[in-house]
Amino acid sequence: MKNIYSNIFSFNKKILHKCITNLKRGNVVGMPTETVYGLGGNAYSKLAVQKIYRLKKRPKKNPLIVHYLNYKDADKDVIFNRDFYKLYKKFCPGPITFVLRKKNKSKIQSLVTAKLNTVAIRFPSHKTTRLVLKKLNFPLAMPSANLSSGISPVNAQDVSEEFNKKIKIIINSGNSKIGIESTVVSLIGKPKILRPGIIGAKTIKKILKISIFKKSSKIRSPGMLKKHYSPGIPVILNKKRAEKNCALITFGKKYENKTNYFNLSKKSDLKEAASNLYKTFRKIKKQGFKKIFVVKIPNVDEGIAINDRLKRAAY
Numbered sequence: 001m002k003n004i005y006s007n008i009f010s011f012n013k014k015i016l017h018k019c020i021t022n023l024k025r026g027n028v029v030g031m032p033t034e035t036v037y038g039l040g041g042n043a044y045s046k047l048a049v050q051k052i053y054r055l056k057k058r059p060k061k062n063p064l065i066v067h068y069l070n071y072k073d074a075d076k077d078v079i080f081n082r083d084f085y086k087l088y089k090k091f092c093p094g095p096i097t098f099v100l101r102k103k104n105k106s107k108i109q110s111l112v113t114a115k116l117n118t119v120a121i122r123f124p125s126h127k128t129t130r131l132v133l134k135k136l137n138f139p140l141a142m143p144s145a146n147l148s149s150g151i152s153p154v155n156a157q158d159v160s161e162e163f164n165k166k167i168k169i170i171i172n173s174g175n176s177k178i179g180i181e182s183t184v185v186s187l188i189g190k191p192k193i194l195r196p197g198i199i200g201a202k203t204i205k206k207i208l209k210i211s212i213f214k215k216s217s218k219i220r221s222p223g224m225l226k227k228h229y230s231p232g233i234p235v236i237l238n239k240k241r242a243e244k245n246c247a248l249i250t251f252g253k254k255y256e257n258k259t260n261y262f263n264l265s266k267k268s269d270l271k272e273a274a275s276n277l278y279k280t281f282r283k284i285k286k287q288g289f290k291k292i293f294v295v296k297i298p299n300v301d302e303g304i305a306i307n308d309r310l311k312r313a314a315y
């Protein structure tokens with residue numbers, strides 16, 4: 001098959017070098033991570049960060065996550081605390097993001113943090129991302145590689161379709177293993193989950209006391225917009241069947257195979273369902289369905305993160 005995506009590259013030494021050169025020049029690169037694909041740029045470069053916001057059409061008030069190889073690299077930019085060390089030791093590198101106070105002398109661009117005095121930092125576990133980070137002497141500001149308010153990409157083709165030829169390099173590493181974005185935890189004052197993810201509250205609670213972001217509390221994470229993760233067509237939740245000519249997202253073995261049925265996990269595995277969620281949204285949209293109905297997904301464990309995304313997609 002002809003490769004129509006001329007900006008997608010498999011990872012090798014040559015592309016690593018090209019990627020590093022581009023990032024050093026203030027360009028942005030599409031990159032795999034274990035959660036979703038990201039659009040990475042030098043977090044210390046105004047030029048690079050501006051490009052990220054422009055390409056994503058992202059509101060300037062929605063701050064970006066800064067990615068590091070390890071905590072030693074982040075030490076110059078943020079103030080660590082005991083809760084951070086506890087969670088870092090247990091979960092990093094991995095799919096969790098920490099909001100911490102920014103150091104005054106940090107070189108992180110103020111646009112990255114939407115002028116807040118806090119920064120969200122993450123230590124991705126994906127091998128490729130780590131190889132890139134190892135070669136840089138700056139961290140990467142890296143939001144999910146999609147247009148603002150849409151659904152995150154989980155493979156290189158998704159990224160290419162979001163931005164077409166506007167980005168020159170997308171590193172291909174197959175499908176992201178986790179398939180939804182990292183858990184975001186604020187460690188300022190009482191620890192709080194701002195965005196649920198695959199590492200759930202139950203798991204975090206084993207290590208420290210934590211509360212969950214409530215709709216009623218004032219918006220603490222500027223990115224927690226009510227409408228987000230939208231596939232661009234209406235999404236209707238908690239339905240047992242779909243209207244005529246519409247798609248139904250199902251879960252579990254009791255649902256038969258129909259051409260408009262898309263099962264997130266036949267074996268009712270919530271982790272598998274999470275990894276299939278965005279892929280399924282894109283598939284349904286590509287097949288031209290006008291509406292998506294979704295069956296009830298158990299609101300436990302990884303289901304909490306799935307339902308969070310579904311609720312926003314349906315808003």
Ligand code: TXA
Pocket residue numbers: 033035036037038039062063064065097099113116118119120122124142143144145180181182184194195220221222223224
């Ligand atoms: O898994 C992920 O986290 C992916 C991969 C690429 O690393 N990245 C990602 O980035 O999901 P993005 O930009 O799509 O989402 C960042 C989230 C937003 O909800 C944003 O508001 C929040 O993190 N955030 C960033 N900085 C913050 C801060 N200082 N305080 C509170 N929330 C912050």
Ligand code: MG
Pocket residue numbers: 143144152
């Ligand atoms: Mg995003």
